[in-house]
Amino acid sequence: NVDWALTRERYWGTPLPIWKDEDGHKLCIGSRADLSKYGKDIPADLDLHRPYVDDITLTCPQCRKDMKRVTDVIDVWFDSGSMPYSQHHYPFENKEIFDENYPADFICEAIDQTRGWFYTMLAISTLLYKKPSFKNVLVLGLINDEKGQKMSKSKGNVVKPWDILNKLGADALIWYFFTGVSPWLPKNFSEKAIDEVIRKFILTLWNTYSFFVIYAKIDKFNPHGHDLAIADREEIDRWIISELNRTVKEVDRLLEDFNVTESGRMIQDFVDMLSNWYVRRSRRRFWKSEEDKDKISAYLTLYECLVTITKLCAPYIPFLSEELYQNLVAGTGKGCQSVHLEDFPSADRTLIDEDLSFKMNTARKVVGLGRAVRNKINIKTRQPVQKVSIYFNGDKKATEAISHFESVILSELNAKEIEFAGELAELVSYDIKPNLAIVGKKYGPMIPGIKKALAESNSTQIALKVKNEKTIKLDIDGKILELEPGELLVEIKNREGIGVETDGEFTVGLPTGISKELVAEGFAREIVHHIQNLRKEAGFEIENTINTSIEAPAAQQETIEKFGAYISKETLTDSLGRDFGPGMFVKEIRVNGIDLKIGIKVTGSIV
Numbered sequence: 007n008v009d010w011a012l013t014r015e016r017y018w019g020t021p022l023p024i025w026k027d028e029d030g031h032k033l034c035i036g037s038r039a040d041l042s043k044y045g046k047d048i049p050a051d052l053d054l055h056r057p058y059v060d061d062i063t064l065t066c067p068q069c070r071k072d073m074k075r076v077t078d079v080i081d082v083w084f085d086s087g088s089m090p091y092s093q094h095h096y097p098f099e100n101k102e103i104f105d106e107n108y109p110a111d112f113i114c115e116a117i118d119q120t121r122g123w124f125y126t127m128l129a130i131s132t133l134l135y136k137k138p139s140f141k142n143v144l145v146l147g148l149i150n151d152e153k154g155q156k157m158s159k160s161k162g163n164v165v166k167p168w169d170i171l172n173k174l175g176a177d178a179l180i181w182y183f184f185t186g187v188s189p190w191l192p193k194n195f196s197e198k199a200i201d202e203v204i205r206k207f208i209l210t211l212w213n214t215y216s217f218f219v220i221y222a223k224i225d226k227f228n229p230h231g232h233d234l235a236i237a238d239r240e241e242i243d244r245w246i247i248s249e250l251n252r253t254v255k256e257v258d259r260l261l262e263d264f265n266v267t268e269s270g271r272m273i274q275d276f277v278d279m280l281s282n283w284y285v286r287r288s289r290r291r292f293w294k295s296e297e298d299k300d301k302i303s304a305y306l307t308l309y310e311c312l313v314t315i316t317k318l319c320a321p322y323i324p325f326l327s328e329e330l331y332q333n334l335v336a337g338t339g340k341g342c343q344s345v346h347l348e349d350f351p352s353a354d355r356t357l358i359d360e361d362l363s364f365k366m367n368t369a370r371k372v373v374g375l376g377r378a379v380r381n382k383i384n385i386k387t388r389q390p391v392q393k394v395s396i397y398f399n400g401d402k403k404a405t406e407a408i409s410h411f412e413s414v415i416l417s418e419l420n421a422k423e424i425e426f427a428g429e430l431a432e433l434v435s436y437d438i439k440p441n442l443a444i445v446g447k448k449y450g451p452m453i454p455g456i457k458k459a460l461a462e463s464n465s466t467q468i469a470l471k472v473k474n475e476k477t478i479k480l481d482i483d484g485k486i487l488e489l490e491p492g493e494l495l496v497e498i499k500n501r502e503g504i505g506v507e508t509d510g511e512f513t514v515g516l517p518t519g520i521s522k523e524l525v526a527e528g529f530a531r532e533i534v535h536h537i538q539n540l541r542k543e544a545g546f547e548i549e550n551t552i553n554t555s556i557e558a559p560a561a562q563q564e565t566i567e568k569f570g571a572y573i574s575k576e577t578l579t580d581s582l583g584r585d586f587g588p589g590m591f592v593k594e595i596r597v598n599g600i601d602l603k604i605g606i607k608v609t610g611s612i613v
């Protein structure tokens with residue numbers, strides 16, 4: 007580093023405590039006692055700033071001539087660097103507080119402070135105590151505009167913070183800064199990225215909380231009125247509690263390491279799991295009318311997850327966390343006044359069940375792939391399919407996990423059976439071509455013969471040989487040719503009648519053809535979905551029971567009758583008919599290309 011030019015020719019600031027006489031003798035004053043020693047009649051309450059301090063004349067201890075203060079002040083960065091001492095008025099007082107807090111655990115500022123505050127703190131502490139005044143520096147990168155350009159007034163690309171705070175909220179902005187990229191990297195600021203944060207995280211958390219609140223109100227659920235040990239709860243409850251504790255453990259570890267980005271992403275992953283797997287799969291447990299052990303287990307589990315997540319999130323999204331906490335905890339007369347007075351959660355390692363976690367995650371992987379297949383072959387989620395075919399070449403544990411969660415996978419993928427494929431070839435076929443970049447030069451005129459021979463041979467066997475890096479023998483018009491595995495290109499193709507997705511570990515296939523019976527079942531499910539939408543549109547309460555009337559062509563009427571019990575149960579329908587009485591909320595709807603008229607009317611309530 008270059009030398010620090012300590013003085014500034016300014017008026018405001020800490021006066022440089024150096025007095026000089028005309029002979030060039032200099033005196034550095036270190037205290038009020040020093041001042042009184044070299045000066046006469048110095049008031050005890052003298053303001054040590056300019057202009058008062060400039061009036062003080064001292065006497066030179068060498069030649070007894072008058073000394074005047076040099077007019078310079080000290081660089082303000084010296085004051086900044088003195089912060090650890092001056093904030094406690096140390097060493098004049100507060101020695102205990104100082105000793106307890108020095109050096110600081112961490113300091114945090116943007117990267118432009120490297121030669122500013124970070125440096126001056128270090129320089130002064132090194133001069134005074136030969137050690138740093140902080141243990142860690144958390145550096146923030148600068149924020150650029152959407153295109154990575156520095157924000158500047160002249161370019162007109164400055165984003166006004168208040169506009170963002172008012173429009174999108176402070177928590178969304180903070181979460182974006184924490185989890186978007188590591189804080190020390192420069193960021194390209196875009197509103198779109200914050201919208202994404204709101205959609206992917208803030209709303210997911212809020213909706214999960216709302217779900218709990220809606221049903222807890224209907225059921226007048228008292229989270230403190232039950233005592234159900236985790237070990238006695240349902241498997242999915244034990245699973246999410248295990249994931250919760252794993253998340254707390256990891257977040258704690260990452261924060262010890264000042265890693266806000268990874269820890270924030272862990273929280274986000276958990277909230278996603280909680281909402282898109284736990285709550286979605288547990289919905290019916292909250293809907294049902296009887297308050298049995300299963301329902302209490304679900305309520306307690308979701309409540310505990312939400313409360314812990316609220317505490318976990320408090321340092322990241324202070325406002326939303328407080329809102330949730332006030333209702334979930336403070337509102338019940340328990341806990342602290344504010345989430346920000348709570349202790350940070352600590353993990354209960356005895357509740358982390360690695361085996362269960364592995365099993366559920368395996369099932370979730372398979373379901374994820376299965377859903378991707380549905381998208382690919384364009385079969386709607388509500389349309390049941392006959393079977394899920396799974397190929398997995400590896401640890402038996404994974405196949406056991408799939409069998410363990412068979413019913414979960416089947417319901418998630420809306421299928422009737424699971425089938426394990428013995429060979430990948432049962433799910434996919436291979437398209438094998440010569441790699442012309444290599445083979446072209448080597449075998450030139452023989453290429454058509456090679457292509458013909460490849461087309462006539464067993465593509466699965468060749469693909470297997472390529473995979474195992476074995477040479478491939480081809481018979482080309484009576485001449486045997488040996489090809490190296492790298493001389494062939496293997497492309498995986500779907501087999502006729504089956505759609506496939508793979509993550510390299512698991513390969514999941516669904517049939518593209520659907521039987522008449524399954525089409526009818528899918529139709530019934532669509533009707534349920536439309537009645538649910540209609541209930542919302544009509545403004546009915548979740549707990550309302552209804553009468554439902556459907557007008558449909560004869561063929562569909564038969565389907566509706568066949569699935570009548572199912573449709574009624576799913577939609578809280580007391581009576582399912584064809585007559586549209588007065589006061590019915592009626593709408594014409596097109597379902598799978600069929601025109602229907604559906605009417606609903608409130609009859610009562612399940613509570």
Ligand SMILES: [Zn+2]
Nearest residue numbers: 027031066069
């Ligand atoms: Zn002198």
